Amino acid sequence: MLKVKSGNVQLLGVLYERYKKWLFNFFVQMNGDRYLSEDLVQNVFMRVLKYKHTYTEESKFVTWVFQIARNAQNDHFRKNQKFNEQVSVDELAYRLDGNKGQEEVIEREEEHSLLHHAIQRLPKDKREVIVLSKLKELRYREVAEILDCSEEAARTKAHRALKELKIIYFELQEN
């Protein structure tokens, strides 16, 4: 990142390849919309370039980029508040799939796993802490930095959110 900061813009491609999947999955699990999530990943890297001068050696790139991702997600939903209650593009695509082959429908159902549905039912703050904590590459210290709280607070939040997620998950499984 320091090389990107010093003007070697092409190296942003290396960072993109390293973090695109984590960021994409963070967004998908936060908003449940693949198309929007791809746009938000683009938005994150545009912001990385725009605010590269604010990056310092002291912070780890992964925490910095997830802080940007969190802001991008919040900004999007603040700007488009009136659309929040509407059905996602993914959901519409899913409905349109009614005319397609059975295999394709099954595949899509698998993608929208039970756990994904359960995560979607969590309140936003709990969803966020779970999605970040389940990334094995992030320790509680880094999750805490992203969420701007203490390490112990991040751990407690993750435990509480997991407990709630477990209840929702098993409820869904029973139905």
Added chain:
Amino acid sequence: MEKETCEKLIPDYVLGKLSSKDGKEFLSCIAKHQDLQERLSEWKNFSTDFDAMDVAPSGQMDATFYSFLDEASSVAHTKEDSPKVKVFSIFQSKIYAPLIAASVMLLIGLFIGKQWASSTIETTNSAITDVEIQASKKETEDVRTQLVISLADQPSAARRLEAISESKKLNTATDKVIEALFKMLNHDQNVNVRLAAVTSLSKYVDNPIVREGLVMSIIQQDSPHVQIALADLMVTLKEKESINSIEQLLDTPNMDAVVKQKLQESINQII
């Protein structure tokens, strides 16, 4: 590890937040307590689903990103020139113009006087700038090379086509890039990828290894499109070594009559 501590670590274990040392202690503690084993088993499917729920973004996301990156790079280069523009705008200012004119006259005088003395320093500075530019260019080439190699191994044909498109932007190709291009030419299941690999490799025909590889590839091709593309390239190169390979190809049973005629023509043109 005490049972109580172990119990408190169950959520951390599910979230994969235990270090390998703590993880081992946790599991050996769990093994000692039947009730904790039962509690952990409640999470079993849960943890597996956690790992399986990640999804991959589409190739379109990459295409959009790389076109943004290309644009950003060219803007960055333009911005490097922008200080010059600012300097010229000061020269046009009515307030500063007379002052600047006087200063310029003075500087010209000083410059002429110092010119001979400073010539050695200038040469050194210019050499340093050249070194920096070369280093930056090399870094870009290295990144692009890495990108080509990693894209060439992707399961999606669109990504492999991107690899070939990126390879065309390279000024020089490393052995690994050449190897990746030949791997696509000789083994890729997608005809479009193989055709694009022919075009990309044609850029490096000055390299005898590439030339030889292309000749060897002729008999490996089963697609008429790729066969004709390679034969056309051989005609352009007037590559006599390829005649044997094309003749071997002509012996293939059930060959399309049009392709056969085209290959025969190619041999005649090479001779």
